[in-house]
Amino acid sequence: EAGVAQSPRYKIIEKRQSVAFWCNPISGHATLYWYQQILGQGPKLLIQFQNNGVVDDSQLPKDRFSAERLKGVDSTLKIQPAKLEDSAVYLCASSLVPLAPSNTGELFFGEGSRLTVL
Amino acid sequence: KQEVTQIPAALSVPEGENLVLNCSFTDSAIYNLQWFRQDPGKGLTSLLLIQSSQREQTSGRLNASLDKSSGRSTLYIAASQPGDSATYLCAVRDNYGQNFVFGPGTRLSVLP
Numbered sequence: 001e002a003g004v005a006q007s008p009r010y011k012i013i014e015k016r017q018s019v020a021f022w023c024n025p026i027s028g029h030a031t032l033y034w035y036q037q038i039l040g041q042g043p044k045l046l047i048q049f050q051n052n053g054v055v056d057d058s059q060l061p062k063d064r065f066s067a068e069r070l071k072g073v074d075s076t077l078k079i080q081p082a083k084l085e086d087s088a089v090y091l092c093a094s095s096l097v098p099l100a101p102s103n104t105g106e107l108f109f110g111e112g113s114r115l116t117v118l
Numbered sequence: 119k120q121e122v123t124q125i126p127a128a129l130s131v132p133e134g135e136n137l138v139l140n141c142s143f144t145d146s147a148i149y150n151l152q153w154f155r156q157d158p159g160k161g162l163t164s165l166l167l168i169q170s171s172q173r174e175q176t177s178g179r180l181n182a183s184l185d186k187s188s189g190r191s192t193l194y195i196a197a198s199q200p201g202d203s204a205t206y207l208c209a210v211r212d213n214y215g216q217n218f219v220f221g222p223g224t225r226l227s228v229l230p
Contacts, residue, residue, distance in 0.1 A: 045217060111160060
């Protein structure tokens with residue numbers, strides 16, 4: 001079974017430029033998460049989708065960050081314009097919706113996209 | 119609001135030692151708790167998942183326990199090896215089954 005796919009793995013941009021990250025979750029996983037991980041810290045949730053609807057985007061800086069999951073499968077996270085403090089690893093994760101006793105609700109991560117803003 | 123802490127922040131041990139990593143959470147109304155491993159420059163790899171109704175889970179040299187009422191989980195690593203060197207993170211999923219909240223991680227170094 002293929003895991004969570006993310007691209008690009010690395011991106012270096014100058015401040016005020018824009019960048020986009022792509023994620024393809026595990027097949028059949030209805031829930032998709034974008035996390036931001038700053039060096040030395042645990043991941044912080046940016047946005048959570050269930051199918052193509054947004055469940056939680058309360059911590060997404062909406063003046064510069066946007067995300068979409070148009071067909072309920074893959075997703076794109078965009079930053080425009082980027083700031084120095086956006087330098088971080090952007091992690092995508094997916095899970096089944098934990099509604100059935102047989103579903104553990106385990107979370108699976110991709111390799112992440114490392115962003116450096118100069 | 120759920121908060122997750124992990125102690126210690128960093129740990130360095132000689133090869134072969136048994137060790138315990140701690141995770142604490144403030145709201146006991148959790149759906150499950152998951153332990154992850156993260157190697158430098160990599161994503162998170164799932165190690166063990168404990169449902170709220172369970173007390174512990176085991177996989178090889180790893181054993182994770184959960185005491186929901188006291189808001190604590192421990193990850194026990196037996197006979198540590200240099201290959202165990204990584205950052206270990208715990209995450210709790212709230213009782214509505216939606217959001218995960220992560221701890222800051224424990225950075226483990228196992229010296230040969």
